[in-house]
Every structure is written in C-alpha cells, then in structure tokens.
Amino acid sequence: xxxxxxxxxxAFSEEAVMALYEDVDLVPRPTFETVFEDVVNGDVNxxxxxxxxxxxxxxxxxxxxxxxxxxxxVGEIQLRIRHNLLACNGASVDGLLKVHxxxxxxxxxxxxxxxxxxxxxxxxxxxxAGAAKMVAQSGRSDEAxxxxxxxxxxxxxxxxxxxxxxNHQNYTRFLAxxxxxxxxxxxxxxARHDWKTSLVYSMKENVPGALFKSLAVFALRDIxxxxxxxxxxxxxxxxxxxxxxxxxxEANEHVELALNHLREIAxxxxxxxxxxxxxxxx
Amino acid sequence: xxxxxxxxxxAFSEEAVMALYEDVDLVPRPTFETVFEDVVNGDVNxxxxxxxxxxxxxxxxxxxxxxxxxxxxVGEIQLRIRHNLLACNGASVDGLLKVHxxxxxxxxxxxxxxxxxxxxxxxxxxxxAGAAKMVAQSGRSDEAxxxxxxxxxxxxxxxxxxxxxxNHQNYTRFLAxxxxxxxxxxxxxxARHDWKTSLVYSMKENVPGALFKSLAVFALRDIxxxxxxxxxxxxxxxxxxxxxxxxxxEANEHVELALNHLREIAxxxxxxxxxxxxxxxx
Numbered sequence: 001x002x003x004x005x006x007x008x009x010x011a012f013s014e015e016a017v018m019a020l021y022e023d024v025d026l027v028p029r030p031t032f033e034t035v036f037e038d039v040v041n042g043d044v045n046x047x048x049x050x051x052x053x054x055x056x057x058x059x060x061x062x063x064x065x066x067x068x069x070x071x072x073x074v075g076e077i078q079l080r081i082r083h084n085l086l087a088c089n090g091a092s093v094d095g096l097l098k099v100h101x102x103x104x105x106x107x108x109x110x111x112x113x114x115x116x117x118x119x120x121x122x123x124x125x126x127x128x129a130g131a132a133k134m135v136a137q138s139g140r141s142d143e144a145x146x147x148x149x150x151x152x153x154x155x156x157x158x159x160x161x162x163x164x165x166x167n168h169q170n171y172t173r174f175l176a177x178x179x180x181x182x183x184x185x186x187x188x189x190x191a192r193h194d195w196k197t198s199l200v201y202s203m204k205e206n207v208p209g210a211l212f213k214s215l216a217v218f219a220l221r222d223i224x225x226x227x228x229x230x231x232x233x234x235x236x237x238x239x240x241x242x243x244x245x246x247x248x249x250e251a252n253e254h255v256e257l258a259l260n261h262l263r264e265i266a267x268x269x270x271x272x273x274x275x276x277x278x279x280x281x282x
Numbered sequence: 283x284x285x286x287x288x289x290x291x292x293a294f295s296e297e298a299v300m301a302l303y304e305d306v307d308l309v310p311r312p313t314f315e316t317v318f319e320d321v322v323n324g325d326v327n328x329x330x331x332x333x334x335x336x337x338x339x340x341x342x343x344x345x346x347x348x349x350x351x352x353x354x355x356v357g358e359i360q361l362r363i364r365h366n367l368l369a370c371n372g373a374s375v376d377g378l379l380k381v382h383x384x385x386x387x388x389x390x391x392x393x394x395x396x397x398x399x400x401x402x403x404x405x406x407x408x409x410x411a412g413a414a415k416m417v418a419q420s421g422r423s424d425e426a427x428x429x430x431x432x433x434x435x436x437x438x439x440x441x442x443x444x445x446x447x448x449n450h451q452n453y454t455r456f457l458a459x460x461x462x463x464x465x466x467x468x469x470x471x472x473a474r475h476d477w478k479t480s481l482v483y484s485m486k487e488n489v490p491g492a493l494f495k496s497l498a499v500f501a502l503r504d505i506x507x508x509x510x511x512x513x514x515x516x517x518x519x520x521x522x523x524x525x526x527x528x529x530x531x532e533a534n535e536h537v538e539l540a541l542n543h544l545r546e547i548a549x550x551x552x553x554x555x556x557x558x559x560x561x562x563x564x
Contacts, residue, residue: 054342054513054516055342056338057338057511060338104389107386121405124405215493218494219494225493226512231336234451234453235451
C-alpha cells in the first residue's frame with residue numbers, strides 16, 4: 001500500500017502514517033496540493049494530512065482541499081508533537097552557530113533557543129525532517145536541526161536536547177484519506193460510539209437560529225458531537241461554514257436519517273467520510 | 283489613553299489600535315503575557331490582541347490568557363493582512379541577498395520568495411515590524427523585510443513589492459481589552475444586533491446532547507450566534523471548552539436571562555465581555 005504525506009521522511013505526518021498503517025510504501029510530497037492530487041489520480045492508496053492542532057486550531061487550508069477534492073476520510077489519529085535538537089555525532093549545544101527548522105517549530109521552541117543558544121542564527125526550512133536531512137548531509141558539527149526523534153534515527157543524528165517545545169500540550173490530529181469510502185460492510189451498525197462522521201455545511205442566510213436547527217437534527221436522534229466550529233466566510237458577512245464531527249457512521253440508520261434531515265435545511269452539505277475513532281499517541 | 287499591543291511600532295496589532303482609537307500613546311510589548319499584565323497592573327488603559335485569523339483559525343493561547351486574567355473585552359476590529367517587501371531606498375528585488383520577517387509571514391509569502399528571489403537567505407525575526415526596523419537601521423541595499431505598509435512609512439523604507447501573500451483572503455480579528463467593562467449605561471438595550479457578548483464555557487461530562495442544551499438557552503430566546511468553536515481539552519477525552527460569541531450585550535434582558543440559564547447547566551462559564559460589533563478594514 002502506497003501512502004502519501006507532506007514533508008520528508010521523518011516528518012510528523014510520516015509518524016502518523018506509521019501509527020495508522022503497517023507495511024506501507026511511504027510517498028513524501030512537497031505540498032498538500034500534490035498529496036491530494038496523488039490520491040485523486042490513484043498514484044497512492046492513502047494519504048495522511050494534519051487537520052487540527054491543540055495550540056493552533058484547525059488547518060483551514062486542508063478543510064478547503066477536502067471540499068475541493070472527491071476524497072474520503074477513512075481514519076484518524078492524534079499525535080503528540082515533540083521537538084528535539086538534532087546534530088551530527090560529536091556536536092555540542094554550546095558549539096552551535098546555526099539552527100535549521102520549519103518556521104512553526106522554530107516558533108514553538110523560541111524560549112529554548114533564546115535561553116540556550118541565543119547567538120545561533122536560526123534558518124527557516126521547508127519542513128523539520130528536511131532540515132534534519134540537510135544537517136546530516138552537511139556533516140558539520142556547528143549546525144543543528146529542530147525535528148522529531150524519528151528524523152534523528154532516519155538521518156543518523158544525535159539528540160542534543162529532547163522535548164524543547166515551550167508548551168507540551170501540543171497534539172496534532174491527522175486524517176487518513178482514500179478515494180474509496182470505508183466499505184459499508186465494515187461499518188459496525190451497532191457500535192455507534194466507536195465511529196465518527198465528518199461534514200462541512202452552510203445554512204441559508206438570514207434564517208434565525210439556523211445553526212441551532214442544524215444541530216437539532218442530531219440532538220433529536222441522540223447523536224453526540226465531537227467537534228463543531230464556525231468559520232466566517234470572508235467577504236460575506238453573516239455567512240459561515242460549519243465543521244462538524246458527529247458520533248456514528250453513515251451506515252448507522254440514525255446518522256443517515258439525520259444527514260437527510262440536514263440536507264433539507266442546509267444550503268450546502270458535504271459529508272467528508274465515516275471512520276473508526278482514532279487513538280492518541282503520546 | 284495608553285494602549286498596549288504585542289510587537290514593534292508598525293506591527294499589524296498597532297494598525298488595529300489606530301483603527302480602534304484616536305489620540306493614543308502606543309505601548310509596544312514583546313509578548314502577549316506582558317500585554318495582559320500591563321492591563322491588569324493599570325500600566326495601560328487598553329490593550330489590543332489578535333484572536334482569530336481567516337486562514338489559521340483561533341489563537342488558543344490568547345483565549346487561555348483571557349481566561350486567566352480579569353480583563354474584559356470592550357471592542358473588536360477585523361483587519362486585512364497585507365504583506366509587502368520593504369527595503370532601503372535604492373534597493374531592487376534582484377539585488378537582495380537576505381529577507382527578514384516573522385516565520386508566519388514568511389510562510390504566507392513562500393511562493394513569492396521562491397519565484398522572485400529564490401537565492402535570498404530567509405531569516406526569521408521576532409515580528410514583521412521589528413524586521414523592518416532592523417533593515418532600516420542596517421542601511422544595506424541587499425536586505426529586505428516582509429512587513430506592513432505602515433512599517434515602511436514608520437522606518438522610511440521603500441515598498442519593492444505589494445500584497446505578496448499567496449492567499450489574499452487573509453483577515454485577522456483583534457479584540458480591545460480593558461479592566462473596566464463597557465459601562466452599562468452605554469449598552470444600548472434595544473439595538474441587540476449591534477452588540478456582541480463573548481464567553482467561554484464547559485459542560486458537565488457525560489451529559490448527552492450537552493452542547494445542544496447549552497445552545498438552546500440562546501435559541502429559545504431568539505439570540506443569534508456569531509461564533510462557535512469546540513476545543514478538546516488535552517488529556518481529558520470527551521471534555522471540551524466552548525468559545526461562543528452571541529448577539530446582544532449583557533445589559534440586554536434576554537441575554538442576561540440566557541447567561542443565567544447557561545450557568546445552571548454549565549460546569550464552568552466565564553463571560554469575557556460585551557462590546558459593539560466591529561467593522562472590517564480592507
């Protein structure tokens with residue numbers, strides 16, 4: 001099975017792939033657009049993308065790509081994001097002149113960098129694993145990368161400092177994508193609590209209590225919600241896109257009826273997929 | 283009136299301050315924590331902070347600070363984020379060897395940098411306006427900063443390229459904070475549509491349809507919602523914090539009754555403030 005993800009080998013997305021699937025051919029891609037295209041073109045069987053982070057919120061760009069492409073969500077996993085300072089064997093923290101990493105990782109480790117190596121030049125890289133690869137290839141002992149433990153193993157680097165992110169409550173939720181929806185026969189009709197369905201919808205404008213009515217279609221059928229978020233549509237005041245994760249799969253009769261009910265009153269609805277609830281990797 | 287914001291003079295937050303208030307003493311601060319402390323200590327009369335962005339979602343860190351401090355939201359404004367390439371007079375795009383900016387701004391302008399100055403070294407800075415200040419002080423014609431038009435004016439830099447961000451649907455919503463709530467007598471009782479109240483709450487765990495019930499307290503009183511977001515609490519599966527912006531001020535009888543009703547059923551509730559609905563600056 002071929003699985004695409006954004007970044008280099010050793011990226012957090014790759015860690016999510018490995019936690020979700022065994023025996024895979026990893027297909028690293030430079031951008032999320034190419035990851036989605038790979039799935040649509042059949043170049044890969046699955047893709048894994050980040051969708052929300054406990055500190056930085058939802059990745060709206062990937063919600064947009066989910067709406068644009070005919071892909072389906074078929075799985076999820078939550079991963080603790082741990083940043084490490086990696087360098088070639090023999091390097092020491094005090095001897096570092098340059099630190100490479102993705103801008104967001106740099107931001108999350110700013111305090112560590114300021115306190116421990118205030119004079120090192122920080123250089124932004126395309127992704128954390130790519131930064132680790134570059135440091136390994138340079139062979140220099142005065143350069144380091146901020147990346148995952150997995151990237152250290154992949155590129156043969158030493159870990160000079162562990163978990164250097166300022167806030168340790170840093171988790172990213174990843175989604176697995178496929179062109180084929182989860183087969184209906186595998187959707188357990190009875191175990192509603194173990195499944196999730198993700199959707200995006202809009203309500204007709206100027207309808208009082210529109211959001212409440214849309215949630216009523218689930219509440220009236222005792223279907224619980226795992227996520228709700230309103231996203232204001234830029235340039236259209238009063239218009240929103242709603243992201244919803246509800247309990248149960250589409251194969252569940254109650255969920256199916258609720259979705260049909262929502263179609264009656266929504267101006268737009270896209271069901272992104274049904275999938276088993278994912279675990280958290282600490 | 284003294285108003286604190288995070289960043290240097292020329293930061294987007296400063297632009298938000300100027301759009302909200304006239305005749306202010308600007309108080310630039312290095313971190314959001316110091317901005318909040320300034321308000322609490324009475325060192326400033328107001329502070330202005332970013333709370334959500336149309337591409338990157340809610341700033342959870344600032345929601346956390348709003349919960350921790352006894353400050354009140356007293357106003358809001360929405361600002362289009364436009365990035366520009368700034369350099370000293372006489373510099374040209376082709377002659378640039380280094381570009382300085384905040385990591386997030388660098389990320390938003392990656393395509394421009396890749397296409398127009400692929401060989402320039404990109405150097406992350408603490409904030410966009412600080413990068414502009416540094417370039418101005420260097421006097422060099424081979425360095426540039428990515429920052430606002432206002433930063434160009436402030437530091438006497440030329441604009442080599444305008445609106446270089448890849449996605450132009452880039453808006454940030456800012457909140458104005460004060461130790462004093464908006465005075466009750468200024469809260470217009472009748473014009474409910476022109477006011478907003480922001481709150482954060484949690485529901486008791488394992489209550490079926492808890493979120494739906496909490497929204498019912500507003501829907502039953504015909505109070506519309508402007509924002510809703512569930513934030514999963516890390517390490518407590520099934521527990522959520524809800525961010526809600528509802529129509530009307532606390533001084534409105536219906537809103538007051540709804541909040542009392544919500545207190546009956548919520549396990550935690552903090553009203554962050556009532557304020558007039560803000561405009562959008564394009």
